[in-house]
Amino acid sequence: MEETFKTLPKHTLNWSKGKLTFYKYEGFWSIKKYLEEVILAQQSFKARPTDVLLCSCPKTGTTWLKALAFAIVTRDKFNESTTPLLTTLPHDCLPILEKTLDRIEDNSCFPLMSTHIPYTSLPESVLSSNCKIVYIYRNVKDVIVSQEISKLAIEDAPFEEAFDEFCQGVSFYGPYWDHILGYWKASLERPDTILFLKYEDLKMDPVSNVKRLAEFIGYPFSIQETNAGVVEKIIQLCSFENLSKLEVNKSENLPAKDFVVENQFFFFRKAKDGDWENYFTDDMKEKVDKLIDQELSSTGLVL
Ligand code: A3P
Numbered sequence: 001m002e003e004t005f006k007t008l009p010k011h012t013l014n015w016s017k018g019k020l021t022f023y024k025y026e027g028f029w030s031i032k033k034y035l036e037e038v039i040l041a042q043q044s045f046k047a048r049p050t051d052v053l054l055c056s057c058p059k060t061g062t063t064w065l066k067a068l069a070f071a072i073v074t075r076d077k078f079n080e081s082t083t084p085l086l087t088t089l090p091h092d093c094l095p096i097l098e099k100t101l102d103r104i105e106d107n108s109c110f111p112l113m114s115t116h117i118p119y120t121s122l123p124e125s126v127l128s129s130n131c132k133i134v135y136i137y138r139n140v141k142d143v144i145v146s147q148e149i150s151k152l153a154i155e156d157a158p159f160e161e162a163f164d165e166f167c168q169g170v171s172f173y174g175p176y177w178d179h180i181l182g183y184w185k186a187s188l189e190r191p192d193t194i195l196f197l198k199y200e201d202l203k204m205d206p207v208s209n210v211k212r213l214a215e216f217i218g219y220p221f222s223i224q225e226t227n228a229g230v231v232e233k234i235i236q237l238c239s240f241e242n243l244s245k246l247e248v249n250k251s252e253n254l255p256a257k258d259f260v261v262e263n264q265f266f267f268f269r270k271a272k273d274g275d276w277e278n279y280f281t282d283d284m285k286e287k288v289d290k291l292i293d294q295e296l297s298s299t300g301l302v303l
Contacts (some may be wrong), residue, residue: 001036008035011170015161022170026121027178029170037098038117044101045123051131052217053097054114057179058172059146060138061199062114063267066090067238069112069134072214075230080237087248091267097123111217116173119182130193132217135183138199140176140303141276141288146269147171149279159279167291177295184299198301200273206235244268 009024022029025038047053054069056062067090071083078084084093097115100106115122126133148162148171169175187194195216202209210231214220221231236242243249249268280288292303 001039004039005032005035011165013162013165013170015158026118028118028121029174030172034098034116034172038121040101041098041117042121042123045097045125046103047123047125047129047131048103049129049131050109050111051113051126051129052111053126053131053133054094054112054136055119055133055183056114056116056136057143057174057176058116059143061136061197061202062116063090063243064199064202064238064240065134065136065197066094066112066114067243068210068213068234069217070094071234071237072210072217072219073110073112075219075225075234080233083237085237085243086246089248089267090243118173118179119186130190133183133186133194134197134213134216135187135194136197136199136202137180137183137301137303139273139276140292141280141285142273143176144288145276145279149269160284163284167287175295177292180296180301180303181299184301203273207231210235240268240271244271 004025005023011022011024011029012018013020013022020031023032023035025035030038052069054062054065056065067085070090070093071085074083091114094110094112094114097113097117100113144163144166148159148166165171166174166176169178173179183194184196187196195213197209197213211221211226214231225231276285296303
């Protein structure tokens with residue numbers, strides 16, 4: 001493993017005072033600890049055809065997607081007052097692929113698992129098992145703010161520097177546009193196994209998108225459930241307003257050991273579309289628009 005890292009391109013984030021060094025592995029940047037996990041997962045993770053992977057780049061709505069999918073899958077077991085989501089961080093409600101290498105002991109039929117691994121670096125067994133993948137993405141400008149503000153808060157560093165690094169592709173599992181592109185191309189090749197969800201669409205029309213999600217992962221809502229308002233109850237349970245006020249999701253209760261950067265806004269910050277306008281100059285806006293046009297216009301995705 002050490003030998004592998006010696007050969008990888010390396011970049012220490014300008015503003016981090018030498019604290020955060022990213023390596024580029026198979027075309028994507030991340031820190032050593034996370035990339036070691038990716039490499040181990042590539043060597044030994046065994047996907048099952050019944051798995052459902054929730055995939056994303058950080059800060060694109062992962063926490064929300066995890067909460068929704070968990071609430072959908074476990075709705076026969078728990079109701080709004082008994083669900084573990086009231087007492088457990090959504091990230092701890094389901095396993096992370098890179099941290100679930102030994103599945104021999106695991107006889108559970110719980111299908112959900114999450115990962116930030118780019119499509120082209122997923123363990124081979126994910127592709128050969130044909131398991132389902134749900135991919136969430138979000139407006140790039142809001143992702144930049146969400147990701148960089150979380151990191152910068154620890155160092156009080158200038159946003160401009162972090163912005164430039166993000167635009168150079170150096171961000172967690174970045175370049176962000178390549179992360180999207182990998183899953184997007186795969187979704188065209190294997191439409192039955194990959195569902196694309198957009199954070200802003202989920203916000204704008206939660207009912208139909210949550211129904212789509214439930215159906216895709218094999219837990220469709222029955223007519224009786226729909227009539228009884230089960231979809232709306234799940235949306236309410238997983239709403240930012242509800243989850244962010246729970247004790248377990250408050251900053252001081254986060255399991256800091258697992259995260260490189262901790263601060264009070266890490267998983268629950270503002271959840272506001274267009275917050276980038278509070279941070280971007282006109283030049284920044286133009287630069288990102290150009291970049292996304294250049295990198296993603298062929299997909300037709302609106303970011
Ligand atoms: P902001 O930083 O813009 O507020 P991730 O979960 O991938 O790390 O993404 C975090 C972003 O999703 C943060 O965005 C966070 O506030 C927002 N978020 C977290 N929970 C949410 C929810 N239940 N509904 C909508 N947005 C949510």
